[in-house]
Amino acid sequence: xxxxxxxxxxxxxxxxxxxxxxxxxxxxxxxxxxxxxxxxxxxxxxxxxxxxxxxxxxxxxxxxxxxxxxxxxxxxxxxxxxxxxxxxxxxxxxxxxxxxxxxxxxxxxxxxxxxxxxxxxxxxxxxxxxxxxxxxxxxxxxxxxx
Numbered sequence: 001x002x003x004x005x006x007x008x009x010x011x012x013x014x015x016x017x018x019x020x021x022x023x024x025x026x027x028x029x030x031x032x033x034x035x036x037x038x039x040x041x042x043x044x045x046x047x048x049x050x051x052x053x054x055x056x057x058x059x060x061x062x063x064x065x066x067x068x069x070x071x072x073x074x075x076x077x078x079x080x081x082x083x084x085x086x087x088x089x090x091x092x093x094x095x096x097x098x099x100x101x102x103x104x105x106x107x108x109x110x111x112x113x114x115x116x117x118x119x120x121x122x123x124x125x126x127x128x129x130x131x132x133x134x135x136x137x138x139x140x141x142x143x144x145x146x
Contacts (some may be wrong), residue, residue, distance in 0.1 A: 004061030004139060009131065012050045016128045019046055020121030028119035037110030040117050045101045048094050054131055058082060062138065070095045072077055082134045087126050090116075094123065 023043040026036055032123065048070070055073035064080050067073040071092055078088030094116055100108055116123070 002071045003059050004108070005057050006116070006135065006139075009044070009054050009057050009123050009135070013131065014048055015046065015050060019050070020124045021045055022110040023047070023117050023120035025101060027120075029112060030113045034099055036111065040114060041101055041105070041108060041110065043120060044094070044097055044116060047124055048101075050100050050124070052095060052098075054127075055082075058131070058134070070098050083127065083130045087123070087130065090119070090123055091127065095145060096121075101121070 022039065028038050030036060031066065052070050052073050055077045056067070058080075059067055059073065059076055062080070064076050067076045068139045074083075074095055076090055077083055078085065078091075083091065096116070097116070
């Protein structure tokens, strides 16, 4: 029997709607000012952290192959059928922003709109639905009364 931290996953998934809405608003009204740039950075950073946190919970809970990097977390959950191939590709692009956002932040181009900002709502909504579907498919049969 698996122990999947569903509460932690659900808690992080509850952040998705607000984050997606904020990213969409930033992209729709982009002027490239400092506050927008900083808000964009935070949205992208939180989005990739949500995705990798949930991916790690799934990997640990379902005893999937260990991931060697943030990008590998996405590869593992993609390979295990949590997310489809297209979403895997787009989330890898998102997670690849971790180093520039967290370590090379002094080089980040704040005045530029990152292409992922405009699609963040769609990516996160798809990710959220995929995770919920995977959890229902994998866990609910075990939780039925016998």
